[in-house]
Amino acid sequence: MQTFIQLGATALQIGAVYILFSLGLTLIFGVMRIVNFVHGHIFAVAALIVAYILPPLAAGGLSAPVAYVLASIAGIAVALGLGALLYFFGFRYFQRDLVGSFILSIGFVLLLDGVLLHLFGGAVRGVPEIFPGRVSIAGAQITVQRLFLCAVALVMAGVLYWALGHTRLGKALRAVSYDHEAAMMVGVPYARIAFLGFMIASLLAAIAGVLLAPVTIVSPVIGTDYLIKGFIAVIIGGLGSVPGAILGSLFVASIETFGSYYLDSSYATLAIFGMVIVVLLFWPKGVLGRG
Amino acid sequence: MMIKTKLKTGAAILALSGAMASAVHAEEIIKLGLSVPLSGAAAVWGKGAEFLCETAAAEIKAAGGVTVQGETYNFQCLPYDNKYNAAEGTKVAQALLNREGVKFIGGSLGTAPVQALQSLAERQDVLVFTVAWGASLKGVDHPMTFTQMNTPGEILPLLIGYISDKYPDAKSVAMLNPNDATGQETEALAQKVWADNSVAVAGSDFYERGTTEFQPIAARLASLNPAIIDLGATPPADAGAIFKELDVIGWNGVKVVEVGTGADGLKATGGEAAEGVYMGAGVTFDGETATDHQKAVNDEAKAEIGESLNAVQIGFYDSLYALKAAMEKADSVDPKAVADAMPAVTFKSFYGQDVGFYGEDTYGRNQQMRLPIIVTQVKDGALVEVARLTP
Numbered sequence: 001m002q003t004f005i006q007l008g009a010t011a012l013q014i015g016a017v018y019i020l021f022s023l024g025l026t027l028i029f030g031v032m033r034i035v036n037f038v039h040g041h042i043f044a045v046a047a048l049i050v051a052y053i054l055p056p057l058a059a060g061g062l063s064a065p066v067a068y069v070l071a072s073i074a075g076i077a078v079a080l081g082l083g084a085l086l087y088f089f090g091f092r093y094f095q096r097d098l099v100g101s102f103i104l105s106i107g108f109v110l111l112l113d114g115v116l117l118h119l120f121g122g123a124v125r126g127v128p129e130i131f132p133g134r135v136s137i138a139g140a141q142i143t144v145q146r147l148f149l150c151a152v153a154l155v156m157a158g159v160l161y162w163a164l165g166h167t168r169l170g171k172a173l174r175a176v177s178y179d180h181e182a183a184m185m186v187g188v189p190y191a192r193i194a195f196l197g198f199m200i201a202s203l204l205a206a207i208a209g210v211l212l213a214p215v216t217i218v219s220p221v222i223g224t225d226y227l228i229k230g231f232i233a234v235i236i237g238g239l240g241s242v243p244g245a246i247l248g249s250l251f252v253a254s255i256e257t258f259g260s261y262y263l264d265s266s267y268a269t270l271a272i273f274g275m276v277i278v279v280l281l282f283w284p285k286g287v288l289g290r291g
Numbered sequence: 292m293m294i295k296t297k298l299k300t301g302a303a304i305l306a307l308s309g310a311m312a313s314a315v316h317a318e319e320i321i322k323l324g325l326s327v328p329l330s331g332a333a334a335v336w337g338k339g340a341e342f343l344c345e346t347a348a349a350e351i352k353a354a355g356g357v358t359v360q361g362e363t364y365n366f367q368c369l370p371y372d373n374k375y376n377a378a379e380g381t382k383v384a385q386a387l388l389n390r391e392g393v394k395f396i397g398g399s400l401g402t403a404p405v406q407a408l409q410s411l412a413e414r415q416d417v418l419v420f421t422v423a424w425g426a427s428l429k430g431v432d433h434p435m436t437f438t439q440m441n442t443p444g445e446i447l448p449l450l451i452g453y454i455s456d457k458y459p460d461a462k463s464v465a466m467l468n469p470n471d472a473t474g475q476e477t478e479a480l481a482q483k484v485w486a487d488n489s490v491a492v493a494g495s496d497f498y499e500r501g502t503t504e505f506q507p508i509a510a511r512l513a514s515l516n517p518a519i520i521d522l523g524a525t526p527p528a529d530a531g532a533i534f535k536e537l538d539v540i541g542w543n544g545v546k547v548v549e550v551g552t553g554a555d556g557l558k559a560t561g562g563e564a565a566e567g568v569y570m571g572a573g574v575t576f577d578g579e580t581a582t583d584h585q586k587a588v589n590d591e592a593k594a595e596i597g598e599s600l601n602a603v604q605i606g607f608y609d610s611l612y613a614l615k616a617a618m619e620k621a622d623s624v625d626p627k628a629v630a631d632a633m634p635a636v637t638f639k640s641f642y643g644q645d646v647g648f649y650g651e652d653t654y655g656r657n658q659q660m661r662l663p664i665i666v667t668q669v670k671d672g673a674l675v676e677v678a679r680l681t682p
Contacts, residue, residue, distance in 0.1 A: 003514070006510060006540070007510065014504045014506065014507075017504070117330055117334055121335065122337075122338060122596075122597075123335045123596065123598045124527075124528040124555075126558060126559030126562070128562065129562065141539055141541065143539055216503050216504075216532070217503060217528045217532055217560050218559075219528070221501075222503065225501050225502060225503040226503060258507075260508055261507050261510050261511045261514070264497060265496060265499065265502065265507065265508050265511075266496075266499055269499050
């Protein structure tokens with residue numbers, strides 16, 4: 001039982017990260033009907049900026065939490081700037097064009113791979129723990145840093161879910177997601193809403209990046225693994241569905257955690273891909289997808 | 292008078308042409324192909340390899356170059372990005388051998404891309420240096436291939452013997468390796484060597500490179516309750532992350548990364564959990580054994596690539612001196628003649644000692660550089676040399 005609780009807590013911690021990541025992917029797809037492979041690079045840029053700025057700030061005499069907040073603000077700002085550039089010089093011209101946006105985003109991935117490697121180098125960067133220590137919840141050991149990450153992820157998911165249903169912007173995003181032409185006919189400014197949707201998704205990726213920087217391996221290629229898992233989560237949950245992204249993320253994290261423990265990490269990865277095939281056979285649009 | 296002037300001018304032109312010709316002659320270049328990862332997670336290895344190849348080439352040039360049959364040759368490094376995979380390794384092999392016309396591979400990295408390179412190079416009698424760990428790349432079937440760093444075959448027996456002697460009460464080990472050719476070959480050998488040292492293997496798993504969440508893996512390793520955890524060929528950054536998660540769940544035992552190459556990545560992700568980790572392919576430049584030359588080159592490398600040099604990269608320095616020695620011994624730049632001379636030469640290694648080649652007992656021919664096995668351990672946050680074992 002103790003093992004099961006520990007594994008459950010681990011699945012929730014990993015799931016929280018995937019939730020942050022997949023929410024952005026599903027939002028972009030819902031609003032713009034594009035597949036954004038550059039999402040991982042926006043995430044990576046935020047994490048890299050934190051890894052680069054935090055140590056000198058801390059060495060300059062700032063306390064770790066203050067240095068972290070300042071570095072995070074810088075990381076999020078740079079990541080949002082990158083997101084805006086990608087939108088204005090690329091994705092703006094390929095909205096609702098799956099093939100075109102696919103090719104464009106692959107091109108951006110190759111370009112950014114080289115740029116990030118040139119700017120930041122290939123070496124792994126360490127970010128010290130901002131909230132040291134660990135707590136025991138029902139016998140499961142969890143670090144305070146991970147607990148903080150889970151709390152922020154849950155708050156972000158809750159805020160996004162609430163905002164989509166109760167705010168003017170959220171309703172516009174949903175309207176565009178259901179039928180963009182009908183939304184435009186009733187006065188929803190599609191171009192502006194698409195841009196805002198893209199930037200909210202970029203913000204989610206950036207927040208995930210700054211939250212994960214102290215607990216993971218920060219390097220220019222950090223986004224790739226999360227991108228794959230995030231895509232699997234939204235495919236299982238249903239592209240464009242916020243509850244689907246949350247469900248898919250928790251599902252992927254559970255398979256990964258329990259599979260790695262009872263079988264082998266490699267088999268767990270295979271099992272995740274196997275589950276995607278099974279889900280697509282029975283629910284081609286994902287479990288909660290509208291297609 | 293006019294004829295005399297013309298003759299003088301002609302003589303001057305001839306002399307100038309001769310001087311230019313000899314100058315051109317003095318700039319004879321031997322291209323050294325490098326098949327290394329220059330992008331992706333392993334890019335730092337490739338960039339360091341390129342840096343050290345160019346450092347050695349510049350040193351050799353400054354010292355007068357390579358003298359063969361009265362001619363002076365210098366090396367030029369041609370690094371190509373193999374992205375650490377077989378498909379790109381094949382493209383790199385074709386580009387280096389068919390387009391660039393390279394006859395010597397100064398170094399190559401990654402078992403899968405090197406397998407692709409080796410098969411093409413052997414058909415064209417091209418001499419190949421490699422740091423790839425795969426034992427399948429060595430042996431009498433590969434007379435043109437030489438290994439420029441210690442591989443599991445050299446490291447594991449001595450390192451595991453050292454650990455077993457130091458911790459006689461530790462009688463069980465759990466192993467983890469990356470799920471690729473490098474990891475699988477390392478794991479197979481490590482299983483045997485641990486057993487030879489009377490240490491029971493409680494479990495042995497593989498994981499996919501690129502994994503970022505290591506909590507489930509750590510939970511499984513800890514559940515086996517081993518006295519030793521051996522992360523084999525796991526890259527230092529991944530190993531650090533795993534030890535950190537093991538620390539969170541309370542595991543405490545002997546930590547080993549058999550072919551771990553450096554502490555920077557380990558400490559970056561592992562933090563305090565990296566304390567005490569043993570490595571078999573790490574190099575330290577802070578201790579008394581480090582020479583001024585090593586320190587100077589390492590400082591330059593840190594400014595250039597952001598990390599301390601490691602054993603993988605150092606191979607790309609040593610191979611140039613080995614090639615120089617073999618070319619001068621063979622008095623030829625023909626790859627087959629150089630390969631024939633190579634097993635008998637000795638040269639000054641980056642490690643500061645004269646080294647030659649060995650391996651006939653293990654691989655059937657002397658194709659392995661006889662480099663020291665440096666056992667390092669992370670102590671008080673720094674990588675410390677705890678033993679230097681000679682194979």
